[in-house]
Amino acid sequence: MIHSGHPVSPHGPNAETPRKAPTPVQDLAAAIRKDLARLRERGPVIGCFPLYPPEELLHSLGLAPLVLWGLSPLVSGYAEADRHLQAFTCSVGRRLVQFVLSEGRDLLSGLLFYNACDTLRNLPEILDQGLSGRGGKLPRFRLHLPLGSGGPAHHGGYLKQEILRLCGELSDAFARPFDQEKFDLSTDLYARARDLGRELEQEAAAGRMGFAEFCETLSRAVFLAVEGRILFFEETLARVSGRQKRTGPRVMISGILPPPPAACRAMDAAGLVPASNDIAVFHRSYASTPAVRGDLAGYYLEFYSNHEPCPTLLPTADRRVERLLDRARAAGVQGLIFCGEKFCEYEYFEWPHLERRAREEGFSTLFLEFSAEGDETTGAATTRVQAFAELLESGG
Ligand code: SF4
Numbered sequence: 001m002i003h004s005g006h007p008v009s010p011h012g013p014n015a016e017t018p019r020k021a022p023t024p025v026q027d028l029a030a031a032i033r034k035d036l037a038r039l040r041e042r043g044p045v046i047g048c049f050p051l052y053p054p055e056e057l058l059h060s061l062g063l064a065p066l067v068l069w070g071l072s073p074l075v076s077g078y079a080e081a082d083r084h085l086q087a088f089t090c091s092v093g094r095r096l097v098q099f100v101l102s103e104g105r106d107l108l109s110g111l112l113f114y115n116a117c118d119t120l121r122n123l124p125e126i127l128d129q130g131l132s133g134r135g136g137k138l139p140r141f142r143l144h145l146p147l148g149s150g151g152p153a154h155h156g157g158y159l160k161q162e163i164l165r166l167c168g169e170l171s172d173a174f175a176r177p178f179d180q181e182k183f184d185l186s187t188d189l190y191a192r193a194r195d196l197g198r199e200l201e202q203e204a205a206a207g208r209m210g211f212a213e214f215c216e217t218l219s220r221a222v223f224l225a226v227e228g229r230i231l232f233f234e235e236t237l238a239r240v241s242g243r244q245k246r247t248g249p250r251v252m253i254s255g256i257l258p259p260p261p262a263a264c265r266a267m268d269a270a271g272l273v274p275a276s277n278d279i280a281v282f283h284r285s286y287a288s289t290p291a292v293r294g295d296l297a298g299y300y301l302e303f304y305s306n307h308e309p310c311p312t313l314l315p316t317a318d319r320r321v322e323r324l325l326d327r328a329r330a331a332g333v334q335g336l337i338f339c340g341e342k343f344c345e346y347e348y349f350e351w352p353h354l355e356r357r358a359r360e361e362g363f364s365t366l367f368l369e370f371s372a373e374g375d376e377t378t379g380a381a382t383t384r385v386q387a388f389a390e391l392l393e394s395g396g
Contacts, residue, residue, distance in 0.1 A: 025073060028073045029073045029074055031220075032073055032074060032220070032223050033074070035220075035223040035224055035228075036066070036107055036223055038224075038225070038228070039064045039066060039223065039224070039225055040064065040107065042064045042225050043062045043063050043064045044063050044064065044109030044110065044174060045063075045064045045065075045066050045107055045108050045109055046058055046063050046064065046065050046066065046108065046109060046110045046111070046112050046141075047066050047068045047100060047104065047107075047108045047110070047111050047112070047138075048065050048066065048067050048068060048111075048112045048113065049067070049068045049069070049096060049111075049113050049120060049123070050069075050113070050114070050116045050117075050120055050312055051067060051069055051280055051281060051284070051285060051310075051312065052114075052285065052303075052304075052307060052310075052313065053065060053067065053112055053113075053114065053143070054112075054143065054163065054166070054300055054303075055067070055190060055226070056183060056186040056187045056189075056190050056299070057163075057166070057167060057170070057183065057186075057296065057300075058112070058170070059186040059189070059190070059226060060178070060179065060182040060183040060185070060186040061170055061171065061174065061176040061178065061182075062174075062176050063109075063170070063174060063176070064225060065112075066107075066108075066222075066223070067222055067281075068096045068099065068100070069092065069096075069222060069257070069281050070219045070222050070257065070258075070281055071095040071096065071098075071099045072091070072095060072260075074095075074099055074103070075095045075098045075099055075102075077098070078094050078095075078098050078372065079098075080097065080098050080101040080102055080130065081093075081094040081095070081097040081098040081101070082094075083130075084097055084101075084126050084129070084130055085097055085126070088343050089119055089343060090119055090256075090341050090342065090343045090344045090372075091257075091341065091342070091370070091371060091372035092119070092256065092257065092341065092344075093119045093120065093123065094372050095372070096123065097123065097126065097127065097130070100127050100130075100131070100138075101127070101130045101131065101134065104127070104131065104138060105131065105134055105135040105136070105138070108138055109138070109139070109174075110138055110139040110140070110141060110173070111124065111127065111138050111139070111140050111141070112140075112141040112142075112143070112166075113140070113141075113142060113143070114142070114143040114144065114145050115144055115145055115147070116312040116313075117312055117344070117345070117346050118345070119343075119344075124140050124142070128140070139173055141166060141169055141170060141173075142166075143162055143163070143166050144162055145159065145162075145304060145313070146158050146159055146315075147314040147315060148315065151305065151315070152301055152305045156301050156305070159297075159300065159301055159304060159305075160297035160298070160300075160301055161297075163296060163297045163300045163301075164296070164297055167296060178296070180294060180296065183296055183299075184293050184294065186226075187289065187290075187293065187299060189226045189227065189230065190226055190289060191289035192230050193221075193226050193229045193230050193233065193286070194285075194286035194287070194288070194289050196229075196230060196233035196234065196237065197218065197221075197233065197282070197283075197285075197286030198283075198286060198287070199233075199237055200214060200217060200218065200233060200236065200237060201214070201276070201277060201282070201283065203237065203240050203241065204273075204274045204275075204277075205250075205273070205274065205275045205276060205331060206245050206246075207244075207245045207246030207247060207248070207273045208240045208241065208243040208244070208245060208246070209240050209243075210264075210265075210268040210274075211253070211264045211267045211268055211272070211274040212261060212264035212265045212267075212268050213240075214274060215258040215259075215261070215264050215282075216261070217232070217233075217236050218258075218281070218282050219258065219281075220232070221233065222281070246273060247273065248271035248272055248273045248389075248393075249271065249272055249273065249334050249335065249389055249392035249393055250272075250273045250275035250331065250332055250333045250334055250335075251267075251272050251273070251274060251275060251333055251334065251335045251336065251337050251392070252274075252275060252276040252277060252278060252324075252327070252328045252331060252333045252335075252336050252337070253267075253274055253276075253277045253278070253279060253337045253339060254277070254278035254279065254324065254336065254337070254338050254339065254354075255278075255279050255280070255338060255339030255340065255341060255347070255370075256279070256280045256281070256339075256341045256344055256347060257279065257280070257281055257339070257341060257370070258279050258281070258282065258339070259339045259368065259370055259378070259381070260370060260378050262378040262382065263339075263368065263370070263378045263381045263382065263385065266378070266381065266382040266385045266386070267337075267385055267389075269386075270385050270386050270388075270389035270390075271389055271393070272385070272388075272389050272392075275331040275332060275333045276327055276328060276330075276331035276333060278324050278327070279339075280310055280312070283308065284307075284308045284309075284310045285308075287307075287308035288306070288307075288308060289303075290302035290303050290306070308323075309323050309324075311346040311347055311349075311350050312346055317350070320350070321350070321353060321354050321357050322357075324354065325357060325358065325361055325363075328358070328361075328363060329361070333363065334363065334364060334392045335363060335364040335365065335366065335388060335391075335392050336354075336358050336363050336364070336365050336366070337365075337366045337368065337385075337388070338351055338354070338355070338365065338366070338367050338368070339368050339369075339370060340367060340368065340369040340370070341370065342369055342370065342371040342372075343371075351367065355367070364388070364391060364392060366384060366385070366388040368381045368384065368385075
Protein backbone atom coordinates (compact mmCIF):
# COMPACT_ATOMS: atom_id res chain seq x y z
CA MET A 1 0.00 0.00 0.00
CA ILE A 2 1.30 3.49 -0.80
CA HIS A 3 -1.48 5.29 0.97
CA SER A 4 0.52 8.24 2.21
CA GLY A 5 2.84 8.37 -0.75
CA HIS A 6 5.32 5.94 0.82
CA PRO A 7 5.18 2.43 -0.55
CA VAL A 8 4.86 -0.40 1.93
CA SER A 9 7.20 -3.15 0.79
CA PRO A 10 5.49 -6.30 -0.49
CA HIS A 11 8.53 -8.15 0.86
CA GLY A 12 7.60 -7.58 4.49
CA PRO A 13 8.15 -4.88 7.10
CA ASN A 14 11.88 -5.57 7.46
CA ALA A 15 12.64 -5.40 3.76
CA GLU A 16 15.05 -2.73 2.66
CA THR A 17 13.40 0.55 1.67
CA PRO A 18 15.02 3.71 0.35
CA ARG A 19 16.05 6.03 3.21
CA LYS A 20 15.20 9.22 1.45
CA ALA A 21 13.07 9.68 -1.60
CA PRO A 22 12.91 12.88 -3.61
CA THR A 23 9.28 12.26 -4.60
CA PRO A 24 6.72 9.51 -3.99
CA VAL A 25 6.76 8.68 -7.71
CA GLN A 26 10.53 8.16 -7.71
CA ASP A 27 10.22 6.19 -4.48
CA LEU A 28 7.67 3.89 -6.09
CA ALA A 29 9.74 3.49 -9.25
CA ALA A 30 12.80 2.50 -7.19
CA ALA A 31 10.76 -0.03 -5.21
CA ILE A 32 9.34 -1.54 -8.40
CA ARG A 33 12.81 -1.80 -9.92
CA LYS A 34 13.83 -3.84 -6.89
CA ASP A 35 10.81 -6.06 -7.48
CA LEU A 36 11.94 -6.51 -11.08
CA ALA A 37 15.48 -7.38 -9.99
CA ARG A 38 14.01 -10.08 -7.72
CA LEU A 39 11.82 -11.31 -10.55
CA ARG A 40 14.90 -11.70 -12.69
CA GLU A 41 16.55 -13.85 -10.04
CA ARG A 42 13.74 -16.37 -10.52
CA GLY A 43 14.51 -17.02 -14.17
CA PRO A 44 14.55 -15.39 -17.61
CA VAL A 45 11.96 -12.60 -17.61
CA ILE A 46 9.53 -12.71 -20.52
CA GLY A 47 7.73 -9.43 -21.24
CA CYS A 48 4.14 -10.22 -22.22
CA PHE A 49 1.36 -8.29 -23.90
CA PRO A 50 -1.53 -7.79 -23.96
CA LEU A 51 -3.11 -8.60 -20.63
CA TYR A 52 -3.97 -12.29 -20.60
CA PRO A 53 -0.88 -14.25 -21.67
CA PRO A 54 -0.39 -17.92 -20.68
CA GLU A 55 1.51 -17.01 -17.51
CA GLU A 56 1.08 -20.43 -15.92
CA LEU A 57 2.86 -22.08 -18.84
CA LEU A 58 5.82 -19.69 -18.59
CA HIS A 59 6.01 -20.13 -14.83
CA SER A 60 5.98 -23.93 -15.10
CA LEU A 61 8.95 -23.74 -17.49
CA GLY A 62 10.96 -21.78 -14.93
CA LEU A 63 10.48 -18.49 -16.79
CA ALA A 64 9.30 -15.29 -15.12
CA PRO A 65 6.33 -13.72 -16.94
CA LEU A 66 5.95 -9.95 -16.65
CA VAL A 67 2.76 -8.46 -18.08
CA LEU A 68 3.82 -5.14 -19.59
CA TRP A 69 0.89 -3.15 -18.27
CA GLY A 70 0.60 -0.46 -15.60
CA LEU A 71 4.07 0.85 -16.42
CA SER A 72 3.38 4.50 -15.60
CA PRO A 73 5.59 4.57 -12.45
CA LEU A 74 8.55 3.44 -14.57
CA VAL A 75 8.06 5.78 -17.50
CA SER A 76 8.67 9.50 -17.08
CA GLY A 77 8.74 10.57 -20.74
CA TYR A 78 7.98 9.27 -24.21
CA ALA A 79 11.00 10.32 -26.28
CA GLU A 80 11.78 6.78 -27.49
CA ALA A 81 8.16 5.77 -28.02
CA ASP A 82 7.35 8.93 -29.92
CA ARG A 83 10.06 8.14 -32.46
CA HIS A 84 8.18 4.99 -33.41
CA LEU A 85 4.48 5.57 -32.68
CA GLN A 86 1.87 8.06 -33.78
CA ALA A 87 0.85 10.67 -31.23
CA PHE A 88 -2.68 9.21 -31.21
CA THR A 89 -1.61 5.93 -29.62
CA CYS A 90 -3.03 4.95 -26.23
CA SER A 91 -0.89 5.33 -23.11
CA VAL A 92 -0.59 1.55 -22.80
CA GLY A 93 1.15 1.27 -26.17
CA ARG A 94 3.33 4.33 -25.64
CA ARG A 95 4.49 3.26 -22.18
CA LEU A 96 5.11 -0.29 -23.33
CA VAL A 97 7.33 0.84 -26.20
CA GLN A 98 9.10 3.43 -24.07
CA PHE A 99 9.82 0.87 -21.34
CA VAL A 100 10.99 -1.94 -23.63
CA LEU A 101 13.25 0.34 -25.67
CA SER A 102 14.72 1.97 -22.57
CA GLU A 103 15.05 -0.99 -20.21
CA GLY A 104 14.09 -4.10 -22.14
CA ARG A 105 17.56 -5.25 -23.13
CA ASP A 106 18.72 -5.26 -19.49
CA LEU A 107 15.63 -6.84 -17.99
CA LEU A 108 13.98 -9.10 -20.55
CA SER A 109 15.02 -12.38 -22.15
CA GLY A 110 12.15 -12.46 -24.59
CA LEU A 111 8.76 -11.07 -25.59
CA LEU A 112 5.52 -13.03 -25.79
CA PHE A 113 2.46 -11.53 -27.39
CA TYR A 114 -0.88 -12.48 -28.83
CA ASN A 115 -3.17 -10.66 -31.21
CA ALA A 116 -5.60 -8.10 -29.77
CA CYS A 117 -6.17 -4.51 -30.89
CA ASP A 118 -4.80 -2.56 -33.84
CA THR A 119 -2.43 -0.61 -31.59
CA LEU A 120 -0.66 -3.77 -30.50
CA ARG A 121 -0.77 -5.52 -33.86
CA ASN A 122 2.57 -4.26 -35.16
CA LEU A 123 4.28 -3.53 -31.86
CA PRO A 124 6.51 -6.63 -32.05
CA GLU A 125 8.01 -5.43 -35.35
CA ILE A 126 8.27 -1.87 -34.03
CA LEU A 127 10.11 -3.14 -30.95
CA ASP A 128 12.40 -5.23 -33.15
CA GLN A 129 13.24 -2.16 -35.15
CA GLY A 130 13.86 -0.01 -32.10
CA LEU A 131 15.91 -2.64 -30.29
CA SER A 132 18.08 -3.51 -33.27
CA GLY A 133 20.05 -0.31 -32.66
CA ARG A 134 20.34 -0.96 -28.90
CA GLY A 135 22.06 -4.25 -28.45
CA GLY A 136 19.81 -6.36 -30.64
CA LYS A 137 16.32 -7.74 -30.88
CA LEU A 138 14.75 -9.89 -28.18
CA PRO A 139 13.51 -13.40 -29.01
CA ARG A 140 9.82 -13.17 -29.85
CA PHE A 141 7.10 -15.73 -29.18
CA ARG A 142 3.68 -15.35 -30.74
CA LEU A 143 0.37 -16.94 -29.83
CA HIS A 144 -2.40 -16.51 -32.34
CA LEU A 145 -5.84 -16.46 -30.73
CA PRO A 146 -8.74 -17.27 -33.06
CA LEU A 147 -11.15 -14.33 -33.01
CA GLY A 148 -14.25 -15.89 -34.58
CA SER A 149 -17.44 -16.14 -32.55
CA GLY A 150 -17.94 -19.86 -33.31
CA GLY A 151 -16.73 -20.94 -29.89
CA PRO A 152 -14.58 -23.92 -28.88
CA ALA A 153 -16.45 -26.29 -31.20
CA HIS A 154 -15.32 -24.15 -34.12
CA HIS A 155 -11.80 -23.09 -33.19
CA GLY A 156 -10.88 -25.34 -30.24
CA GLY A 157 -8.62 -27.62 -32.27
CA TYR A 158 -6.71 -24.68 -33.72
CA LEU A 159 -6.23 -22.99 -30.36
CA LYS A 160 -4.98 -26.21 -28.77
CA GLN A 161 -2.44 -26.61 -31.58
CA GLU A 162 -1.29 -23.03 -31.03
CA ILE A 163 -0.72 -23.65 -27.32
CA LEU A 164 1.24 -26.84 -27.96
CA ARG A 165 3.32 -25.11 -30.64
CA LEU A 166 4.09 -22.21 -28.29
CA CYS A 167 5.01 -24.62 -25.50
CA GLY A 168 7.41 -26.42 -27.85
CA GLU A 169 9.03 -23.18 -28.99
CA LEU A 170 9.55 -21.92 -25.43
CA SER A 171 10.89 -25.31 -24.29
CA ASP A 172 13.39 -25.40 -27.16
CA ALA A 173 14.46 -21.77 -26.82
CA PHE A 174 15.20 -21.99 -23.08
CA ALA A 175 16.08 -25.72 -22.91
CA ARG A 176 13.34 -26.36 -20.35
CA PRO A 177 11.18 -29.39 -21.04
CA PHE A 178 7.48 -29.12 -20.32
CA ASP A 179 6.27 -31.06 -17.27
CA GLN A 180 2.50 -31.46 -16.80
CA GLU A 181 2.84 -31.85 -13.02
CA LYS A 182 4.78 -28.60 -12.74
CA PHE A 183 2.18 -26.93 -14.93
CA ASP A 184 -0.62 -28.08 -12.63
CA LEU A 185 1.27 -26.68 -9.63
CA SER A 186 1.67 -23.37 -11.47
CA THR A 187 -2.04 -23.24 -12.26
CA ASP A 188 -2.77 -23.78 -8.55
CA LEU A 189 -0.55 -20.82 -7.64
CA TYR A 190 -2.22 -18.53 -10.17
CA ALA A 191 -5.64 -19.72 -9.03
CA ARG A 192 -4.69 -18.78 -5.45
CA ALA A 193 -3.44 -15.34 -6.51
CA ARG A 194 -6.68 -14.71 -8.43
CA ASP A 195 -8.79 -15.86 -5.47
CA LEU A 196 -6.95 -13.36 -3.28
CA GLY A 197 -7.47 -10.61 -5.84
CA ARG A 198 -11.21 -11.21 -5.59
CA GLU A 199 -11.00 -11.19 -1.78
CA LEU A 200 -9.29 -7.80 -1.88
CA GLU A 201 -12.05 -6.59 -4.18
CA GLN A 202 -14.55 -7.69 -1.52
CA GLU A 203 -12.68 -5.73 1.15
CA ALA A 204 -12.84 -2.65 -1.05
CA ALA A 205 -16.55 -3.30 -1.63
CA ALA A 206 -17.07 -3.44 2.13
CA GLY A 207 -15.35 -0.08 2.45
CA ARG A 208 -12.38 -1.47 4.38
CA MET A 209 -10.00 -0.42 1.61
CA GLY A 210 -10.22 2.85 -0.24
CA PHE A 211 -10.07 2.70 -4.01
CA ALA A 212 -6.62 4.35 -4.05
CA GLU A 213 -5.23 1.73 -1.68
CA PHE A 214 -6.86 -1.09 -3.63
CA CYS A 215 -5.43 0.15 -6.94
CA GLU A 216 -1.97 0.69 -5.46
CA THR A 217 -1.93 -2.85 -4.08
CA LEU A 218 -3.15 -4.55 -7.23
CA SER A 219 -0.94 -2.41 -9.48
CA ARG A 220 2.19 -3.19 -7.48
CA ALA A 221 1.44 -6.91 -7.62
CA VAL A 222 1.88 -6.93 -11.40
CA PHE A 223 5.64 -6.66 -10.85
CA LEU A 224 5.88 -9.58 -8.43
CA ALA A 225 6.35 -13.27 -9.12
CA VAL A 226 3.14 -15.15 -8.39
CA GLU A 227 4.52 -16.52 -5.11
CA GLY A 228 5.35 -12.99 -3.92
CA ARG A 229 1.98 -11.77 -5.14
CA ILE A 230 0.22 -14.35 -2.98
CA LEU A 231 2.19 -13.31 0.13
CA PHE A 232 1.64 -9.63 -0.57
CA PHE A 233 -2.11 -10.13 -0.96
CA GLU A 234 -2.33 -12.30 2.16
CA GLU A 235 -0.46 -9.68 4.22
CA THR A 236 -2.65 -6.91 2.87
CA LEU A 237 -5.82 -8.86 3.64
CA ALA A 238 -4.63 -9.53 7.19
CA ARG A 239 -3.98 -5.82 7.64
CA VAL A 240 -7.28 -4.53 6.31
CA SER A 241 -9.72 -7.20 7.49
CA GLY A 242 -10.13 -5.73 10.99
CA ARG A 243 -11.00 -2.27 9.79
CA GLN A 244 -14.41 -0.68 10.15
CA LYS A 245 -16.73 -0.91 7.19
CA ARG A 246 -17.31 2.36 5.40
CA THR A 247 -20.57 3.27 3.74
CA GLY A 248 -21.32 5.69 0.95
CA PRO A 249 -22.63 5.71 -2.61
CA ARG A 250 -21.66 2.40 -4.20
CA VAL A 251 -20.07 2.48 -7.64
CA MET A 252 -18.57 0.12 -10.18
CA ILE A 253 -15.44 1.39 -11.92
CA SER A 254 -14.58 0.17 -15.39
CA GLY A 255 -11.72 0.73 -17.80
CA ILE A 256 -8.60 -0.82 -19.27
CA LEU A 257 -6.42 0.71 -16.55
CA PRO A 258 -7.27 2.09 -13.12
CA PRO A 259 -7.55 5.86 -13.06
CA PRO A 260 -4.41 7.81 -12.07
CA PRO A 261 -3.76 7.88 -8.29
CA ALA A 262 -5.04 11.45 -7.91
CA ALA A 263 -8.39 10.45 -9.44
CA CYS A 264 -8.59 7.37 -7.17
CA ARG A 265 -7.98 9.58 -4.16
CA ALA A 266 -10.68 11.96 -5.40
CA MET A 267 -13.16 9.06 -5.45
CA ASP A 268 -12.23 8.16 -1.87
CA ALA A 269 -12.44 11.78 -0.74
CA ALA A 270 -15.89 12.08 -2.31
CA GLY A 271 -17.03 9.14 -0.17
CA LEU A 272 -17.58 6.69 -3.02
CA VAL A 273 -17.33 2.98 -2.18
CA PRO A 274 -15.76 0.85 -4.96
CA ALA A 275 -18.35 -1.91 -4.66
CA SER A 276 -17.16 -3.60 -7.82
CA ASN A 277 -14.68 -3.08 -10.61
CA ASP A 278 -14.44 -4.07 -14.22
CA ILE A 279 -10.90 -2.86 -14.78
CA ALA A 280 -9.08 -5.02 -17.30
CA VAL A 281 -5.82 -5.20 -15.38
CA PHE A 282 -7.76 -6.07 -12.18
CA HIS A 283 -11.11 -7.90 -12.21
CA ARG A 284 -11.00 -9.04 -15.82
CA SER A 285 -7.58 -10.57 -15.06
CA TYR A 286 -8.39 -12.31 -11.76
CA ALA A 287 -12.07 -13.15 -12.28
CA SER A 288 -11.58 -16.89 -12.68
CA THR A 289 -9.19 -19.78 -13.31
CA PRO A 290 -10.08 -22.90 -15.33
CA ALA A 291 -10.67 -26.03 -13.26
CA VAL A 292 -8.97 -28.17 -15.94
CA ARG A 293 -5.94 -30.12 -14.68
CA GLY A 294 -3.68 -32.60 -16.46
CA ASP A 295 -4.27 -31.09 -19.89
CA LEU A 296 -2.19 -28.06 -20.93
CA ALA A 297 -4.06 -27.35 -24.17
CA GLY A 298 -7.46 -28.03 -22.59
CA TYR A 299 -6.64 -25.57 -19.79
CA TYR A 300 -5.99 -22.72 -22.21
CA LEU A 301 -8.95 -23.59 -24.40
CA GLU A 302 -11.10 -23.08 -21.32
CA PHE A 303 -9.05 -20.03 -20.21
CA TYR A 304 -9.57 -18.11 -23.46
CA SER A 305 -13.05 -19.39 -24.33
CA ASN A 306 -14.66 -18.62 -20.96
CA HIS A 307 -12.54 -15.65 -19.96
CA GLU A 308 -14.16 -12.74 -18.20
CA PRO A 309 -15.47 -10.71 -21.14
CA CYS A 310 -13.14 -8.01 -22.45
CA PRO A 311 -13.31 -6.10 -25.72
CA THR A 312 -9.71 -7.13 -26.39
CA LEU A 313 -10.85 -10.77 -26.49
CA LEU A 314 -13.29 -10.40 -29.34
CA PRO A 315 -15.10 -13.75 -28.96
CA THR A 316 -16.11 -12.72 -25.41
CA ALA A 317 -17.41 -9.30 -26.41
CA ASP A 318 -21.01 -10.36 -27.15
CA ARG A 319 -21.66 -11.35 -23.55
CA ARG A 320 -19.77 -8.44 -22.01
CA VAL A 321 -22.38 -5.72 -21.47
CA GLU A 322 -24.99 -7.96 -19.86
CA ARG A 323 -22.33 -9.64 -17.70
CA LEU A 324 -21.13 -6.27 -16.49
CA LEU A 325 -24.67 -5.14 -15.66
CA ASP A 326 -25.37 -8.41 -13.82
CA ARG A 327 -22.28 -7.82 -11.70
CA ALA A 328 -23.28 -4.20 -11.03
CA ARG A 329 -26.73 -5.32 -9.85
CA ALA A 330 -25.24 -8.07 -7.66
CA ALA A 331 -22.89 -5.56 -6.02
CA GLY A 332 -25.76 -3.16 -5.33
CA VAL A 333 -24.14 -0.22 -7.09
CA GLN A 334 -25.88 3.03 -7.87
CA GLY A 335 -23.46 4.34 -10.42
CA LEU A 336 -21.03 3.21 -13.08
CA ILE A 337 -17.82 5.17 -13.64
CA PHE A 338 -16.13 4.45 -16.93
CA CYS A 339 -12.45 5.44 -17.10
CA GLY A 340 -11.73 5.76 -20.79
CA GLU A 341 -8.22 5.21 -22.09
CA LYS A 342 -7.74 7.94 -24.67
CA PHE A 343 -7.42 6.51 -28.21
CA CYS A 344 -8.59 3.00 -27.20
CA GLU A 345 -11.12 2.39 -29.90
CA TYR A 346 -12.08 -1.01 -28.50
CA GLU A 347 -13.52 0.37 -25.31
CA TYR A 348 -14.78 3.60 -26.88
CA PHE A 349 -16.84 1.78 -29.50
CA GLU A 350 -18.54 -0.16 -26.75
CA TRP A 351 -19.17 2.66 -24.29
CA PRO A 352 -22.26 4.26 -25.99
CA HIS A 353 -24.05 0.91 -25.92
CA LEU A 354 -22.93 0.16 -22.37
CA GLU A 355 -23.98 3.62 -21.18
CA ARG A 356 -27.43 3.32 -22.78
CA ARG A 357 -28.03 -0.13 -21.28
CA ALA A 358 -26.76 1.00 -17.85
CA ARG A 359 -29.17 3.93 -17.82
CA GLU A 360 -32.03 1.72 -18.95
CA GLU A 361 -31.28 -0.42 -15.91
CA GLY A 362 -31.40 2.60 -13.61
CA PHE A 363 -27.68 3.19 -13.03
CA SER A 364 -26.21 6.67 -13.12
CA THR A 365 -23.12 6.92 -15.31
CA LEU A 366 -19.99 9.03 -15.43
CA PHE A 367 -17.47 8.98 -18.25
CA LEU A 368 -13.92 10.09 -17.50
CA GLU A 369 -11.03 10.11 -19.92
CA PHE A 370 -7.35 9.68 -19.09
CA SER A 371 -4.33 9.88 -21.31
CA ALA A 372 -0.60 9.27 -21.31
CA GLU A 373 -0.18 12.49 -19.38
CA GLY A 374 -1.92 10.79 -16.43
CA ASP A 375 -1.93 12.76 -13.22
CA GLU A 376 -1.48 16.04 -15.03
CA THR A 377 -4.99 15.77 -16.45
CA THR A 378 -6.97 14.73 -13.38
CA GLY A 379 -8.11 18.18 -12.18
CA ALA A 380 -11.28 18.15 -14.26
CA ALA A 381 -11.91 14.53 -13.34
CA THR A 382 -11.77 15.40 -9.63
CA THR A 383 -14.49 18.02 -10.00
CA ARG A 384 -16.69 15.66 -11.99
CA VAL A 385 -16.22 12.86 -9.46
CA GLN A 386 -17.30 15.18 -6.64
CA ALA A 387 -20.39 16.23 -8.59
CA PHE A 388 -21.21 12.60 -9.40
CA ALA A 389 -20.92 11.60 -5.73
CA GLU A 390 -23.29 14.42 -4.75
CA LEU A 391 -25.71 13.28 -7.43
CA LEU A 392 -25.66 9.70 -6.09
CA GLU A 393 -26.01 10.87 -2.49
CA SER A 394 -29.11 12.83 -3.43
CA GLY A 395 -30.56 9.68 -5.00
CA GLY A 396 -30.01 10.85 -8.59
S1 SF4 B 1 -5.77 0.43 -24.25
FE1 SF4 B 1 -7.01 -0.21 -26.01
S2 SF4 B 1 -5.88 0.49 -27.83
FE2 SF4 B 1 -4.47 0.50 -26.07
S3 SF4 B 1 -3.43 -1.46 -26.10
FE3 SF4 B 1 -5.22 -1.69 -24.76
S4 SF4 B 1 -6.89 -2.44 -26.06
FE4 SF4 B 1 -5.26 -1.64 -27.41
